[in-house]
Amino acid sequence: MKCHGCYKETTTDFCLSCRKKLFNGVKISSVLPFDAPKAETLLSYQEHSKRLSISGVQLKYTLYLNESNLELREKGGQYIIKPIPMARQLKNLKVAPENEHLTMQIAEQVFKINVANNGLLYFMDNQPAYITKRFDIKPDGSKFLQEDFAQLTNRSKITHREAFKYEGTYEEIGILIKKYVSAYMPALEEFFKQVLFNYIISNGDAHLKNFSLYRNDEGEYKLTPAYDLMSTVIHTPTESDTALSLYSGDINSTFYSTYGCYGKPDFMEFAKRIGIISKRAERILNEFILFSNKADLLIDQSFLSTSVKETYQSNLKDKIKRLSIH
Numbered sequence: 067m068k069c070h071g072c073y074k075e076t077t078t079d080f081c082l083s084c085r086k087k088l089f090n091g092v093k094i095s096s097v098l099p100f101d102a103p104k105a106e107t108l109l110s111y112q113e114h115s116k117r118l119s120i121s122g123v124q125l126k127y128t129l130y131l132n133e134s135n136l137e138l139r140e141k142g143g144q145y146i147i148k149p150i151p152m153a154r155q156l157k158n159l160k161v162a163p164e165n166e167h168l169t170m171q172i173a174e175q176v177f178k179i180n181v182a183n184n185g186l187l188y189f190m191d192n193q194p195a196y197i198t199k200r201f202d203i204k205p206d207g208s209k210f211l212q213e214d215f216a217q218l219t220n221r222s223k224i225t226h227r228e229a230f231k232y233e234g235t236y237e238e239i240g241i242l243i244k245k246y247v248s249a250y251m252p253a254l255e256e257f258f259k260q261v262l263f264n265y266i267i268s269n270g271d272a273h274l275k276n277f278s279l280y281r282n283d284e285g286e287y288k289l290t291p292a293y294d295l296m297s298t299v300i301h302t303p304t305e306s307d308t309a310l311s312l313y314s315g316d317i318n319s320t321f322y323s324t325y326g327c328y329g330k331p332d333f334m335e336f337a338k339r340i341g342i343i344s345k346r347a348e349r350i351l352n353e354f355i356l357f358s359n360k361a362d363l364l365i366d367q368s369f370l371s372t373s374v375k376e377t378y379q380s381n382l383k384d385k386i387k388r389l390s391i392h
Contacts, residue, residue, distance in 0.1 A: 070096045071185040072171060073367040080185065087183045088199055092134050099135065102149050102189035103127075125149065129197070136187075136197075144203055147187065148196040156301040161374050163196035166296040168368040168378075169267055170198075173295055176360045177353075179259055181292045186369065194369070201291050202280060211281040212290065215239050216274040218246070231273040236261050237313035239277055240340030246279055246287040253289040254340055258347065260292050262333060262354055265308060266385040268299035273309040297378055312336040321391075330389050351389060358386045 069076045071084025079096035080088065088094075103125065128143025129136045136145065151162055158165075167186045173179040183199040202212045216222065219238060221230040240254055247253045257277070264272040271294075278290040298305060307327060313336055316322060321329040330351055337347030361382060365375050 068367065068369075070187065072175065073364065084185060088185055088197075089131060092131065094131075094134060094136065096186070097188050097190060098147075098195070100138070100189065101191045102193040102195070103152075125152065142207060144200055146198050146200060148198075149189070150193055150195075157303065158300050158374055160194075161370055162296070162301060163194040164369045165300055165374075165378075166196045166294075168365065168370065169269070169295045169297055170292075171368075172267065172361045172364050173260075173263055173292060175364060176357055177259060177263055179263060179292050180256060181295065198293065201293075212278050213280075214275045214278040215242065218242050218279070219274060221274060231275045232309055234274055235311045235313050235316075236308075237336060237339050239274070243279075243289065244341060247289065248286055251341075254342055255346060255350065256289055258333075258337055258340070258342055259350060259354075261308075261312070261336070262350065263292075264295070265328060265333075266354060266358065266382060266389070267295070268297045268307070268381045268385065269295060270302070270305040270307060271296075271298045271309050276309075297381065299381055300374060300377060313339050325388070325391070327388055329391050333389070355386055355389055358382060 067076060067079070068074070069079070069081040069084055071080050071088060074081055078085075078093060080094060082091075085091050085093060126146050126148045128139050128141075129145040129147050130139040130143045131145070148163060148166065150159055153159065156162075164186060167184055170181050170184045174181045182201050185197050187195045187197050189195060202210050204210065215234075215238075216231050219234055219242070221233060223230055226233050236257075240257060243253050243257055244250045260277070261272070263269075276294045279287045280290050281287055311317070312328065312332055316328070316332055316336075319332050319335065321331045333351060334344065334347055337350075338344065362379055365378050365382075368375065370378065
């Protein structure tokens with residue numbers, strides 16, 4: 067069978083490596099001991115967990131590892147679980163958990179991006195759920211101080227209205243990384259990779275709240291692992307390529323004016339503006355183009371339906387083609 071973490075062949079639901087990363091080595095079943103939330107059971111879920119919103123449509127709940135069982139908890143949870151979104155206006159809703167799981171795996175396995183540990187589970191009624199281990203929880207149960215870039219740019223519903231998290235540029239985030247992170251160069255390169263990855267994977271919802279800094283025990287700010295990565299175009303086909311502009315005035319670039327989309331020159335300019343040297347940026351871009359075929363292998367191994375796999379691969383190839391234009 068396939069590991070529900072990394073897709074490798076294994077004799078258990080999660081291979082040993084994924085068990086160590088996700089569940090401290092504990093053998094966990096991929097089937098949860100309860101059904102997925104439904105309209106008639108939602109109130110019960112709310113009594114045992116905390117409801118949060120992802121772009122207004124996706125629910126997530128907290129889980130606690132009690133010996134070898136995962137339990138719903140309102141407080142003290144070490145995991146976040148996301149069932150199928152309850153939103154009729156989106157396409158391919160049933161594959162949303164696996165979409166996020168696959169995208170996170172591609173980020174980590176193919177492009178070596180630091181991501182939150184994650185996996186795929188199923189409720190007792192066979193509905194899928196994405197699970198991720200919280201990286202803001204310390205071993206003693208206390209939390210690291212974490213701030214997303216909506217907070218760090220002082221944007222909120224009160225100051226910038228409902229769409230506050232979509233106002234700003236990725237350049238603005240890069241400038242703040244240089245301001246707050248002492249070892250900022252590795253953090254900037256990691257951030258650059260995340261922005262580039264979101265573009266090629268067709269994640270048009272990588273907004274200000276999907277990038278964060280945390281303060282470690284020494285009081286230093288660090289870039290958090292990547293989270294909330296998914297190919298959103300699978301569910302919202304008409305959305306824009308990115309949630310934020312790369313930099314102010316980017317649509318006036320020669321490449322964008324010619325092709326109507328971002329290309330390699332735009333990402334090189336973005337890298338320059340946030341302080342990444344040209345050779346490093348070009349190397350990262352070339353590696354993304356070179357290694358993109360490896361992503362196809364993971365897509366094939368995933369639990370997505372054949373039609374969604376083909377759409378996922380087609381969108382990826384289109385973005386890589388854009389980056390390959392000279």
